[in-house]
Amino acid sequence: MTPPITRVLVANRGEIAVRIIRACHAEGLEAVAVYSDADRHAPFVALADHAVRLGPAPSAESYLRIDAILAAAKDMGAQAIHPGYGFLSERAPFARAIEEAGLIFVGPPSSAIEAMGDKTAARRLMQAAGVPIVPGAVQPLSDPAEAVEVAQRIGYPVLVKAAAGGGGKGMRVVHDPADLAAAVTSASSEALKSFGDGSVYLERFVERPRHVEIQVLADHQRTVHVGERECSVQRRHQKVVEEAPSVAVDAALRERMGAAAVAAAQAVGYRGAGTCEFLLADTGEFFFLEMNTRIQVEHPVTELVYGVDLVREQLRIAQGLPMTLPHGPLVPNGWAIECRITSEDSANGLLPSSGVIRALTVPEGEGIRWDSGVVEGSEVTLFYDSMLAKLIVHAADRPAAIARMREALDELLIVGVATNVAFQRRLLAHPDFISGAIDIQFLDRHPELLSTSDTAAIPIEVALAAVLLEEEHRQARRNAGEAHAARPSRWGTALE
Amino acid sequence: MTWFVTVNDRTLEVTRDGDAFVVDGVRVPATLVRTPGRAELRLTLDGRAVVLGLDGHSPSGWRVMHQGLLHEVRVEDERTRELRSRAPVPKGAGGPVQLKAPMPGLVVRIAVREGEQVQAGAGLVVLEAMKMENELKAPRAGVVQGIRVNPGQTVEKGAVLLQLGDV
Structure with a gap:
């Protein structure tokens, strides 16, 4: 029998570390953060009850160091380790090392990660379990x-x-x-x-398929699915916008795909939260791609339409408790959309950018959720992936959710680091996105969304704000007794 | 008073009229509120509240953030505009073109050799940033002339990677 969990080490960074630490607190558990030198001042470190330095900024010397993470867990008396997503989350040797150290891995058994981690072996296994494959x-x-x-x-x-x-x-x-x-x-x-x-x-290569994935949750008694997420809007195989439910999935298809996902999870003895990714052809055929044996970046859209807290469920299951999900088929309530907010430059072909976030104004209001790893003053480096935060909205139906997301994106202000916000605004305004006519090649067909239009007129807001700044600046100089109105560039550093 | 507002090659005339501005014949009341030292700008435009960001300024003007995009906005009066228009214009670009790193990153591969002739669009250098490989392509046809970097080297944004000379 494993000892009860009172303290959980969070082996991750950024927004997901914040998310897990909050869930730990909601479950009455203490959280231990681990961090690299680049993240010393990050919000997740401040939020945790304890924090342990892992090493220098590069991941290989910090977040990927199994030995250092295990040592931190032992030193701090953490009984469980939550891996988040990315980094070590899907490395079977990490889960195994935790198991062998007598600690609890908040995730599936290492054997399940291993079975799904080798994509070739997983295909054979799925084929045998009757799950359709490409x-x-x-x-x-x-x-x-x-x-x-x-x-x-x-x-x-x-x-x-x-x-x-x-x-x-x-x-x-x-x-x-x-x-x-x-x-x-x-x-x-x-x-x-x-x-x-x-x-x-x-x-x-199945042409023009949608990427639809099924959330599964398994405790010691049952394995259930928690509906689909539509993740077709991708760039270079990276998801950009996710939603739940999917316009392409009705209740009958949801049950068929759900049953396949449950069969896939059961075939590997799955526990905890996981996701089966499928390609959905316009014929209604679907093919298993892979199983992500961890919490997904886009889990919040499922949480909003099904009223479930997936990270808390992970923590419950890790403690040997049953999941709180009701029995019987779940019905999605309304529509949720997530936009990944990244430090990729909308004006420069979405190339990565770095810098210090000098100002951050986050949208607020009904049906708006902001899962973030950064605050004003945060430095964005090139050591880790480019995701800064996730903007998630929930509304009665898809058109209302799109409208809410567009308003929220308009309200979101990030100064100091170039972001993909303008790209997300263009995307959410695209007629094919609005009509739901999306598939995984959607962005490849619309490269114009990746760049700003050179012919665009100067927005009146920008012109008038600049004129008002210039007037204010010249007035300030006159008040300061300057003989001549000077060019603003000499005054600029005073703003910093 | 009339202001000349320039972003890239576009110029808009904005004329002060009491507590408003006239833009393209339309009168728009506008006020700006900001806290000194803060990058957030609160603009009220004809009764509508808009939030913008100010990211300092550069030689090309005020750096204004609006709807996720940064605009470098030059604001001039008639006199300063006149002065600038008389300043000598730098000669048009000719000769070799420099390939610069569009972002900081790690040089993974150099796909060309010194002296090699390449077509426009040919892959020249593969730069890795945020764990993604980005292929940098030739902006025009030319002869590879001075490769300044080696695989494994980390480069800053704007660093010159190589030059393309005329064929």
Whole structure:
């Protein structure tokens, strides 16, 4: 019998660390933060009851150090470790090390991570469990020459995928056989760098599918699904906007996909919160992609429409308690949308930016949720991924949720670091997004959304604000007894 | 008093009229409230409240944040505008083009060699930032001339990576 949990170490950073620490407090548990030098002053460190330094800024020397995290848990007397998402969350050796240290991993058993982590083995396992999968090879390629033959058999277009992948890294789509060798080589090199394993495999690329995923939750008695999330709006295989429910899923399809996800989870002895990702074709066919054996970035949209707190449920299940979800099928209440707010420059092709957040005004009001890892004064570095926060809205239906999100994006002000906010505004105003005609190639078809229009007129708000600033500035100089109105540039640093 | 408001190549004329401004023949009452030292601007425009950000300013003007985009806004009166228009204009760009890092990052690969001829759009350098590889392409056809960086090197935004000379 495991000892009761009173203290949880949160092995993550940013918004998800904040989210988990809050859930710990709501469950009456203490939270221990671990941090790198770059995050010394981060909000999650201040929010935790205790904090332990892991090491220098690079992830490999801090958030990826299993030994340092385990030592921190022991030193601080934490009985459980929550991995969040990313970093070590889906590394079976991490979960196993925690299990072997007599601590509780807030997540599935290491064996389930292992079973789902090897994408090739997982496909075979899913096939055996009766979960539909995309046609393709189940073996990793032994060399690029073999790829040509395998691709021929599966049929173009083919998708080159990292066997140990996730988050879109080590993925390439190949339409033309002539490009295959180069794609295999570059995907393999990216996979080797990201995951330490360069093996890749091929599968059929289903054209214009939606990315629809099913949330599952499993305690010691039952495994249930908590509906779908529509995550089709993606850029370079990274999700940008997520919603729940999906315009493409009715109650009957939800039950079919839900049953497949539950079967997938049961096939690996799953516990806790997890997500089965599916490709949904316009024919209504769906294919299992992979299972994310952790909490997802986009979990809040599910929480809002089903009135559940998934992180608290994770903590309950880790303590051996039953989940609080009611029995029987769940019905989504209204519509929720999440926009990922990242430090990617809307005016510069969404390239990463860095800097200090000099001002942050967060939208407020009914149906608006802001899950954030930053505050005014936070420094945004290039050491970690670019997500600053998530803006989530909930409303009665999809049009109302879109309207609410657009208002919320208008209200959101971030100064000091270039962000993707303007890109999100353009996206939410796009007729295809508004009509729900989205699939995973939506952004590829609309590259114009990635850049600002050069022909745009000067917004009157901008022009008048600048004129008023200039007038105020010149008045200030006159008051200061200056002989001549000078150019604002000489005065500018005084603003800092 | 008339102000000339310029963003990039566009100029808008704004004329002060009591507590309002006239823009394109329309009179718009406008006031601005801000707390000194704070980057948030509260603009009231014809009774409508708008929040903008001020990110200091650069030689090209006030750096105003609006709806997620940064605008560098030059505000001039007739006299300063006149003075600037008489200043010598730098000569049009010609000769070699520099490929600069659009963001800070790690040089992963250099896909070309010194002296190699490339077409516009050819991949030149792969730069990694935030764990994503970004391929930087040739802005025009040319001959690769001075590769200034090596794989494994970290570069700042704006760092010159290589030059493209005329074919």
